Amino acid sequence: MVLKRKAAFVDLTKEKAVVQDIPVELRKMHLGGRGLNWYYLYNNIPPDADPLSEENILAVGSGLLSGFPALGAGRVQISAKSPITGGVGDSNMGGAFGPQLKYAGFDHIIVRGKAKRPVYILAKDGEIEIRGAEHLWGMDTHETQKAIREEIEDDRAESMVIGRAGENRVVFANVMNGVKNSGGRSGLGAVMGSKNLKAIAASGAVDVEIHDPENLLRYALDVDGRARSTKWAKTLGRLGTPLLYDVSYTTGFIGTMNWQYNTPGEDGSPLEAENLERYGVKMVACIGCSVHCRHRVKIREGKNAGLTTEGPEYAAAGAFGTGVGIYDWEFVIKGNAECNKWGVDIISMGTTVAWAFELYQRGYITEKDTFGLRLEWGNEEAVLELARMIVEREGIGNILAEGFRKASEHFGEETLYYANQTKNHPNLLTDERGIPSFALGIATSTRGADHLRSRPGIDLFQLPENLLEEIYGHKIISDFTAYETKGIMVWWHELLYNIVDSLGICKFQTVFNSANSPKFEDYVPLIKYATGIELTKQQLMEIAERNYTIERLFNVMNGFSRKDDYPPERYFREETKRGLPFMKGRKLDREKYEKMLDEYYRQHGWDENGIPKEETLARLGIEKPRMSFPVIEKAADVKKR
């Protein structure tokens, strides 16, 4: 067994830390990354903890396979109680931090308490150091990373940092690495800000030991070749995620002007993926990824000439595009670049700004509230200025920075109807009204409305049912407008994405938008060769069930139940107005949705209220939470500077 990996438990209040081995038994129960993060958090965050208080705990975990040369295995999971939802706050970040954390000698860093001064944590060659960050406070996410590299004299060091948004505790602030790698959604940047924690930096040259290097190299090449040779991966490597825009706007499932429409129609054609190409410099990649889905772009002329950055993704085309009625890549690139430097979630920002625009349209917000800013669809200046005001908490921005629920107390309770959210968490620009499986996915996601927790992208392909049965191990109806069996489909993807996040590999290289991508059984040899842990596909799925149910329990402990598992009310009431015939005039059927939810709970072994049953907990070996944070008083002082 070659799993001599470590976790550091850091108490910022005491400025002390203790380093422990991660028991192999825990690996067999939870793997790593997301799974292990939630084992630690479920056991240690008291249910009534205020997310922005020192009681909250931030868990950072590189996946079990992070740093391995296949399947985009460069990912890291960042988790805490979310200041947006009050439940699971969970964030998966690509780029380079995850692997670098391993080379620094750590798989997990668990942080609690609150520092008395701005600090950053330096993980270096197996040791933890807490350093003052007064001089970094106020810097944007790029400046911060460059300053840390200079300070610790390592140009290969990687940091996860917060920008102005995190410092100001904007509830949807991000954690960032590199130019645009985002620990997005859930507002974990605000959690770091509340702890006075500006960054965690990783540096070092610690060996990551491998159980069977020869077979790992052979198998990695094989499985990676399969993943990157799918049509999806090839197109992704050329166009990036904007390729999704073309299908969603021509068909009609992209939220437009805050979901009043489900596509901009022909107005939206300037945002087609091919039109981004003229800004392209080249495609770049996260560590360990052969798909390289990321653009490096440069604006060569006009008022933004000289701007070089990475991205934008499909999500940005919604946030700074269709959502606010703007159809201009150059503006999307600009807005994307700003958000990344502020360290704020582009999706949540876009959905929040679009909401404010609709409230302005309906008279709930007036020019008096905005200091004269006219929140009119297509007004580029207003979009960017409102975004800046949110980050800096100026004027109306200070209200919007608190999230939908609190902001609606100010604008009127009825305004919540226009907020596209579940569990108070802003949704991606997609319009799920015509696709029941997608709607269920955003509603049941443990971190609130989100597409990356379970979205069965392949549902849209209407694959032959024998192929679906082969993939899902259940009979699944091919028609994507159906409700029946989709609860099982969503359940299966929840488990798959949990494993993927726990291994630290990329969702774009599993069964998400391609039926031919690797899945559970393909990870079995990878885990074996890398770690020596032998699991069956069945055991892997059981680990996922355990991990997912623990997240569900965390939400239940914080007051969540069936009532919180519904997509936005608008999806039940208003029909889609545009799109191809099968997407036009669609809304969700309440009765069928309820049945789909029942089916989904049954599949998980949860009761009709969405609470995990005792027998399910017993089967998965989940016990009551018990405080397991090491007693840090006895630990030696960490290095301080």
Added chain:
Amino acid sequence: MEERMLAVFPELCTGCRDCEIVCSLKHFGVINPERSRIRVLRDVFEGFELPLVCLQCEDAPCMNSCRVEAFYVDERNAKIIDFEKCIACRRCIIACPFGVNFLDPVTKKPLKCDLCSGDPECVKFCSTGALRYITAEEYNREKIKLSSEKYIEAIKQEER
């Protein structure tokens, strides 16, 4: 068989560092890019990726600098260090005009590309062809192709 070289095309490098990862895995059985014989110089803020690796110089300063005859040349013309003989004096690291003889932080000995007995692992994993094991003639052909593509693209941009 005609001699081949480990050719680098930086314009195709995505910065994934698979080459570094598999190099350390192949030679040491561990993952540790700081122990790799190939390095990608990357700065995402400045926006560049540049893979750096031994060029197997004909008149190799590293080999010439060695005082204990730890270097030998294999049938592929790779200059290889015999670690049984190497005394870790690091003269070869200093002698390399390109800085691509690295220092192993664990053994404190030099790290120099040995072309993996004619089947470089990094090349196998490089998905974009930024690293290739090809003849000089093939290299020239490819380089001309890539640079003319750039030239044609530039002309097109002008015309727009």
